[in-house]
Amino acid sequence: xxxxxxxxxxxxxxxxxxxxxxxxxxxxxxxxxxxxxxxxxxxxxxxxxxxxxxxxxxxxxxxxxxxxxxxxxxxxxxxxxxxxxxxxxxxxxxxxxxxxxxxxxxxxxxxxxxxxxxxxxxxxxxxxxxxxxxxxxxxxxxxxxxxxxxxxxxxxxxxxxxxxxxxxxxxxxxxxxxxxxxxxxxxxxxxxxxxxxxxxxxxxxxxxxxxxxxxxxxxxxxxxxxxxxxxxxxxxxxxxxxxxxxxxxxxxxxxxxxxxxxxxxxxxxxxxxxxxxxxxxxxxxxxxxxxxxxxxxxxxxxxxxxxxxxxxxxxxx
Numbered sequence: 001x002x003x004x005x006x007x008x009x010x011x012x013x014x015x016x017x018x019x020x021x022x023x024x025x026x027x028x029x030x031x032x033x034x035x036x037x038x039x040x041x042x043x044x045x046x047x048x049x050x051x052x053x054x055x056x057x058x059x060x061x062x063x064x065x066x067x068x069x070x071x072x073x074x075x076x077x078x079x080x081x082x083x084x085x086x087x088x089x090x091x092x093x094x095x096x097x098x099x100x101x102x103x104x105x106x107x108x109x110x111x112x113x114x115x116x117x118x119x120x121x122x123x124x125x126x127x128x129x130x131x132x133x134x135x136x137x138x139x140x141x142x143x144x145x146x147x148x149x150x151x152x153x154x155x156x157x158x159x160x161x162x163x164x165x166x167x168x169x170x171x172x173x174x175x176x177x178x179x180x181x182x183x184x185x186x187x188x189x190x191x192x193x194x195x196x197x198x199x200x201x202x203x204x205x206x207x208x209x210x211x212x213x214x215x216x217x218x219x220x221x222x223x224x225x226x227x228x229x230x231x232x233x234x235x236x237x238x239x240x241x242x243x244x245x246x247x248x249x250x251x252x253x254x255x256x257x258x259x260x261x262x263x264x265x266x267x268x269x270x271x272x273x274x275x276x277x278x279x280x281x282x283x284x285x286x287x288x289x290x291x292x293x294x295x296x297x298x299x300x301x302x303x304x305x306x307x308x309x310x311x312x313x314x315x316x317x
Contacts, residue, residue, distance in 0.1 A: 003198030010192025011218035014051035017184030018222040021050055024177035046249040048226055048242065049075075051219035053254045054189040059211070060258040065265050067196060068258050069123070070211025072250045073274050075220045076111070079243045080281040081307035082217070083224050087231035087239045088300025094236055103244040104286045106138055110251040111282040115275050121266050128259030135252035192218065205315075208267045212274060213311055220246075240289070247282070269317060277310060 052075050059068035087093060113134070117127045196210045223246045230239035258264060288295060295303075 003195045003202055006191055006195030007199060007214060007218070008195070010188045010190075010195055011221065013184045013188025013191060014055070014219060015221045015225075017181045017186075017188055018048065018051050019225070020177050020181030020184065021047060024174045024181060027174040027177075046245060046253065048222035049246045049249045049254065050185055051188070051222060052216075052250055053257070054185045055192060055215060055219050056254050056258045057261060058186075058189045058193055060262040060264060062193065063262070064193065064197070064207055065262070066206060066208035066267050067193065067211035067215060069255070069264050069266060069270060070208045070274075071215050071219060072255050072258075073114075073270060073278055074212035074216025075223075076247045076250055077212075077274070077278050077281055077310065078216050078220050078307065079223055079247055080285050081303045081310065083220065083227050084240065084243055084285070084295070085300045085303030085307065086224070087227050087236075088295040088303065089297055090228065090231040091234050091236070092297055093231070093240065093295040093300075101286075101289050102142075103241065103248065104289045107244050107247045107251075108279075108282045108286045110134070110248055111275075111279050114251055114255070115279055118266055118271050118275055121271065123255060123259040123264040123266065125260055125263060128256045128261075131252045131256030132260065135249070135256065138248065138252070206267070206269075208269060209314060209317075212314060240285075244285075273317070274314075 052071055056068040056071050059065070059071065084093075110131075113131070117123055120127075192215065196215050197207060199205075199214070200207045200210045223242060226242045227239040230236070230242065255264075
């Protein structure tokens with residue numbers, strides 16, 4: 001029971017810290033005249049992944065590679081099946097293929113790269129450098145092209161920033177909230193890892209399974225919040241854009257930095273099972289975007305059922 005309480009407390013602290021960090025960062029960015037495009041692309045798109053970031057980095061430094069990798073892979077699977085499925089239940093998602101196909105292609109490419117790297121049974125320092133380099137190339141290319149063209153993608157990233165309620169632009173309040181958010185993220189990651197490790201030991205299950213399920217879902221709550229708010233406002237493209245940005249940062253940024261800090265050996269279940277589920281989910285979302293299909297409520301229910309089946313089968317392994 002104590003371990004479960006630690007786990008829930010850690011998730012709560014991470015969620016509050018992530019929200020505080022995003023809102024305060026947007027307020028500071030607005031005060032200093034940072035463009036809404038850059039705010040949406042980096043602060044919101046990647047800021048929602050900060051809980052995953054601090055947990056995976058902390059786990060990597062603590063020698064808990066199964067949690068570090070499982071958190072990234074599990075979060076990306078959950079973002080597509082769980083969060084996208086829930087958003088489609090709220091409102092059918094009519095998606096603009098042209099506006100999102102580039103980011104979906106990058107997301108699929110990052111999943112393919114992970115599968116290729118996994119053939120070495122670990123994500124090494126050099127692999128981490130490659131992933132981080134690819135992330136910077138993506139960011140620079142995206143910002144430069146969208147700034148010049150004011151494309152549909154650019155408008156989506158601006159809309160992402162608009163989905164979040166920004167705090168009053170008081171420098172003192174924003175700075176204090178920024179520091180508080182960072183502190184909550186750091187403390188929350190440590191508390192969550194204590195609970196996750198204890199829970200795994202108490203029930204005799206692997207840390208990898210905990211990372212892929214409970215930790216992954218818990219650290220994805222900021223993405224869930226932003227996407228659900230967008231769905232309630234019937235902003236389907238924004239809901240999907242948030243998921244795409246988060247998945248790209250998770251795979252290229254979080255996994256890359258974690259591997260640079262500490263080589264990450266991959267468990268047999270990641271190699272034999274979970275990476276292929278991730279690849280299939282990424283391909284499924286790409287197909288939806290390229291065909292311009294409408295994700296109806298029944299399809300949203302099927303995505304949720306698929307996620308439930310994934311969790312059930314994971315537990316049975």
